[in-house]
Amino acid sequence: MNTLSYALLGALSTKARTGWELAQHMKSPIAYMWTAQHSQIYPELIRLAGHKLVRATVIPGRGPRDTKRYAITATGRRALTLWADSPLPPEAARSEMLLRIRALWLVSPDQAIAFVATRRQSFAEQLAQLGQEKAGFAPDDLIAADHPEFFAYATLQYGLTIQRAGLAWCDWLLGQLHRHRNGETTTILASEPLRDVPAGANKPEPRTITTR
Amino acid sequence: MNTLSYALLGALSTKARTGWELAQHMKSPIAYMWTAQHSQIYPELIRLAGHKLVRATVIPGRGPRDTKRYAITATGRRALTLWADSPLPPEAARSEMLLRIRALWLVSPDQAIAFVATRRQSFAEQLAQLGQEKAGFAPDDLIAADHPEFFAYATLQYGLTIQRAGLAWCDWLLGQLHRHRNGETTTILASEPLRDVPAGANKPEPRTITTR
DNA sequence: GCCTACATGTAACACGTTACATGATTAG
């Protein structure tokens, strides 16, 4: 059983879906935390059905093949429950962004600043998008901690927290790079990245930093 | 050219290394942002040498095969420089942790709390380890923004910022879960995750939250 | 008539992990 299996079981745990719907669900990077193409999803669903973790019902479809709606079985739900609370293996940290940052000493200060400014914008956009997602949550869904919506909301909050932290780091780094470009010799250790961002941080460009 | 190639070029950009040393370098998750096994590194180095991006020098070794020390070439450095500043493709967000969190409504409140508490500890440990790494940076290395050490330090700061944010999120979530378990009906929307953690957050258990 | 959404599948390839294979040197 791989992680994708559990991602699919997780998505099916709240309602039955077709392979197509699962693929759509996993396409948007926001508020979902696993991606897969339909080419990976369809065979996996067949495999899960073979293990009786999901069950397919043929529904009237309009394609050349049957449309199948998958529902999680009692066995599938048990497997998912067991997995949810099992020890989490350390996740391999891979970040192309940090790899780029580490190589930025090779480019000109202006290019480095432009690169980080682009990253900053990217964080701000993600933050704005998560903010919109958050607006879609009805307060009623969130009172019960045993309700799926509560934990979905919690993952959204995680996203918001992380994006804000990323934004704050960009601001710190941009500040450092600007100071360096202007020939100041302040030791970096004396300064620290901001640990907080003003409440309006998800609005675009809350504290304008001149890039050029 | 894949990301691993640039990760290797990046590691070689500051000094020549053997394949073994590169594998060691990429093994520790801390302060490095790409991992690869030696079985992936060795063939890749041979491929890079074929493209004249690195050059191997046979050095006196003690194994059954020659020991090769790889150095980046001028062509390799140019390729790395070009890549560093090129548009960063959106990274596929995959987090098994968030997948687990989303499935936590299936387990008992106590199990959910224990799971998040373990996550919290994991964040705290990472934070502590990064703090130690930070101590290894000499202040002298950090005054020049065109020095590789400065950007390595910046990635470390990123790690610290992110881990602190993760820790703060765990605290928020634990608070919510405890409140729910104790039968309080406060709407979650009324509360927000902490946006800051006290300065001593990298010390283990700065604000003790009783797990059981 | 054309494009998009719905809907499912396979094939080829790229990337990553685990296991197999070999052997010298050095510290305990």
Add this chain to the structure above:
DNA sequence: CTAATCATGTAACGTGTTACATGTAGGC
């Protein structure tokens, strides 16, 4: 003498991406 470290490679397998293939229904 035994284990760890240094040191390099290949094979098999699992996972993930891109491309190929097919066909209907509905909106513009």
